[in-house]
Amino acid sequence: MATYSCRLQIELIGVGDQANAWGTTKNNNFSQSLEQSIAGVYTKNISSGTTTVLTDTNGPATQADNENRQAAIIFTNAAANHIVQFTAKEKLYFLRNAATAYTVTARLGASGNTYVINPQTSVFLATDGTNWYELQTSGGTWVTKTTTYTALSGDKIFANTTGGAFTITLPAAPATGDEVRFVDLASTFDTNNLTIGRNSLKINGATADLTVATEDAAFSLVYSGATYGWKLTEK
Numbered sequence: 001m002a003t004y005s006c007r008l009q010i011e012l013i014g015v016g017d018q019a020n021a022w023g024t025t026k027n028n029n030f031s032q033s034l035e036q037s038i039a040g041v042y043t044k045n046i047s048s049g050t051t052t053v054l055t056d057t058n059g060p061a062t063q064a065d066n067e068n069r070q071a072a073i074i075f076t077n078a079a080a081n082h083i084v085q086f087t088a089k090e091k092l093y094f095l096r097n098a099a100t101a102y103t104v105t106a107r108l109g110a111s112g113n114t115y116v117i118n119p120q121t122s123v124f125l126a127t128d129g130t131n132w133y134e135l136q137t138s139g140g141t142w143v144t145k146t147t148t149y150t151a152l153s154g155d156k157i158f159a160n161t162t163g164g165a166f167t168i169t170l171p172a173a174p175a176t177g178d179e180v181r182f183v184d185l186a187s188t189f190d191t192n193n194l195t196i197g198r199n200s201l202k203i204n205g206a207t208a209d210l211t212v213a214t215e216d217a218a219f220s221l222v223y224s225g226a227t228y229g230w231k232l233t234e235k
Helices: 022-039
Strands: 041-045 051-053 072-076 082-086 091-099 104-108 114-117 121-128 134-140 143-147 154-157 168-171 178-185 194-197 208-210 218-223 231-232
Touching: 091 104, 091 114, 114 121, 114 134, 178 194
Parallel strands: 041 072, 051 082, 072 091, 082 104, 143 154, 154 178, 168 194
Antiparallel strands: 091 121, 104 114, 121 134, 178 218, 194 208, 218 231
């Protein structure tokens, strides 16, 4: 009776099993299971619904039949903020959220630890089956905003107030160390101010929104925790 490894679900050959016939199992393990887990790059379309459960199949299987095993997964076509459920077991992953407007939340099991991947962002993650650990992040591309917008942690924003003043609201539930960057794209903050909405959290220790009225301002805000809130890293 076949048994399988606990992490990559590679078929294991027991003592005396498959006499004179183990070569097929060995070749399948190399050509499917090991290749996928080491070099597999898989594109997953998540255009439907708001939650996707990745497939998880024992033994040699196509990429579509064991999505959890892939070394790299690229999530495409999200039509809303989306949850992707991974099997809760040890693994290294390269993940990319190719969406331009929506987040992808990687979740361990049906209700386990989560990690949010911003639009146009790539991450290298490790999981011990209980928690996600960020090893490296490649930030998203710069985005241009000309009207009201709620920022995501890690956003890099060209704010263009040529058409009039507007507000960019900071994320509602940032983690300590999260950053958002801003640049006065059209050199118009002095005539049409940009307002940074605090979203119920402090900015520089104050319970007030931040009005930016300096032409060509370029700065970032980093979240320091509830006591002082968002802090300017440049002035």
